[in-house]
Amino acid sequence: MDSPILILTNARLAPGFDARPGAVAIQGGRILWAGPMADLPAFPGAERRDLQGRIVTPAPIDCHTHLVHGGHRAREFALRLEGASYEEIARAGGGIVSTVAATRAASEDDLVAQALPRLDALLAEGVAVVEVKSGYGLDIDTELRMLRAARRLGRLRPVRIVTSFLGAHALPPEAAGNADEYLSDICLPALRAAHAEGLVDAVDGFCEGIAFSPAQIARVFDAARAFGLPVKLHAEQLSHLGGTALAARYHALSADHVEYATAADAALMAAAGTTAVLLPGAFYALRETQLPPIAAFRAQGVPMAVATDANPGTSPLTSILLAMNMACTLFRLTPDEALRGVTEHAARALGLTDTGRLAPGLRADLAVWNVTDPAELAYRIGFNPLHSRYFEGQEC
Ligand code: DI6
Ligand code: FE
Numbered sequence: 001m002d003s004p005i006l007i008l009t010n011a012r013l014a015p016g017f018d019a020r021p022g023a024v025a026i027q028g029g030r031i032l033w034a035g036p037m038a039d040l041p042a043f044p045g046a047e048r049r050d051l052q053g054r055i056v057t058p059a060p061i062d063c064h065t066h067l068v069h070g071g072h073r074a075r076e077f078a079l080r081l082e083g084a085s086y087e088e089i090a091r092a093g094g095g096i097v098s099t100v101a102a103t104r105a106a107s108e109d110d111l112v113a114q115a116l117p118r119l120d121a122l123l124a125e126g127v128a129v130v131e132v133k134s135g136y137g138l139d140i141d142t143e144l145r146m147l148r149a150a151r152r153l154g155r156l157r158p159v160r161i162v163t164s165f166l167g168a169h170a171l172p173p174e175a176a177g178n179a180d181e182y183l184s185d186i187c188l189p190a191l192r193a194a195h196a197e198g199l200v201d202a203v204d205g206f207c208e209g210i211a212f213s214p215a216q217i218a219r220v221f222d223a224a225r226a227f228g229l230p231v232k233l234h235a236e237q238l239s240h241l242g243g244t245a246l247a248a249r250y251h252a253l254s255a256d257h258v259e260y261a262t263a264a265d266a267a268l269m270a271a272a273g274t275t276a277v278l279l280p281g282a283f284y285a286l287r288e289t290q291l292p293p294i295a296a297f298r299a300q301g302v303p304m305a306v307a308t309d310a311n312p313g314t315s316p317l318t319s320i321l322l323a324m325n326m327a328c329t330l331f332r333l334t335p336d337e338a339l340r341g342v343t344e345h346a347a348r349a350l351g352l353t354d355t356g357r358l359a360p361g362l363r364a365d366l367a368v369w370n371v372t373d374p375a376e377l378a379y380r381i382g383f384n385p386l387h388s389r390y391f392e393g394q395e396c
Contacts, residue, residue, distance in 0.1 A: 308320060
């Protein structure tokens with residue numbers, strides 16, 4: 001017997017639908033049908049739920065987070081307010097490396113317990129998919145532990161966790177001055193072990209003066225390719241090193257941050273099908289002034305995703321709605337672009353083809369909002385209008 005059908009009626013669908021009352025039919029955790037009420041097929045015996053004109057969107061996807069980590073960096077925040085730069089703090093042994101120490105000291109249970117409130121903050125805004133990176137272990141055991149903690153989050157909450165291996169995030173203090181050895185002896189063996197355990201959905205890196213060069217990242221990408229894993233890259237965040245071009249050469253799912261990317265980089269991304277992941281939380285927290293080349297992305301048709309970059313150093317942000325607001329206010333995205341940025345384009349940035357749009361056959365991961373205009377989602381600041389959330393067709 002077919003599984004029961006639930007129809008959400010009298011809704012307004014966004015993005016990309018007209019203003020007429022719409023409906024979404026759900027069966028077996030998938031969208032069976034979505035469109036204007038006037039065209040709704042007869043589904044005999046279906047349960048109907050009246051949404052009273054509320055707006056329904058695909059559930060948001062946070063496609064770039066460092067949600068699993070030990071401790072916080074409020075002290076460093078204070079130092080930066082007194083004038084120290086992010087790079088100065090990193091070079092003086094603070095920054096990422098201080099989170100590495102706290103993460104190494106944390107058990108898997110600790111990491112899960114510390115990440116859960118952050119995850120819950122995202123879920124409270126309807127988020128259904130969260131990407132979580134490693135990269136604060138920088139030794140084999142801790143990189144694996146972070147990824148196991150990430151996978152556990154997906155068993156503890158109604159959420160889909162997508163992992164990225166970020167062993168090439170920073171050089172741990174014990175490897176100072178030996179980046180190539182670190183890659184050979186720690187990073188690549190950690191990737192092999194994590195992949196063997198099924199812990200890796202994609203491979204990421206940090207291509208930056210304070211992290212790894214394009215040639216070093218290429219070694220990591222070659223390993224990913226040998227394992228059949230897709231790649232993505234933190235590129236052009238603080239300077240222009242050529243990470244975006246490298247990412248495009250490897251047909252990366254995404255190039256992330258990209259403040260210092262150029263129009264030529266945008267063209268390479270377009271040709272490679274690489275999504276630009278915009279992270280306005282980090283731009284804001286670092287009081288960055290270099291804007292990502294939004295006009296070039298638009299002109300070239302590069303899809304733009306928006307994410308929180310939730311991390312303890314440069315983006316202690318766990319609100320996808322605030323990330324949307326900042327993408328509009330700081331980067332001048334339109335509210336519609338911001339909404340697509342956390343749905344359709346965020347799915348692309350993760351290589352997911354079964355979510356992010358209101359289309360038949362896709363997962364019924366939906367958010368229902370107490371708003372009358374979809375632009376309100378990006379417009380409000382610090383207000384959460386979520387009415388209800390559907391995960392694989394179940395309200396929860
Ligand atoms: N770019 C970022 O913004 C984060 N990682 C990265 O590669 C910052 C990580 C941190 O400072 O802890
Ligand atoms: Fe990041």
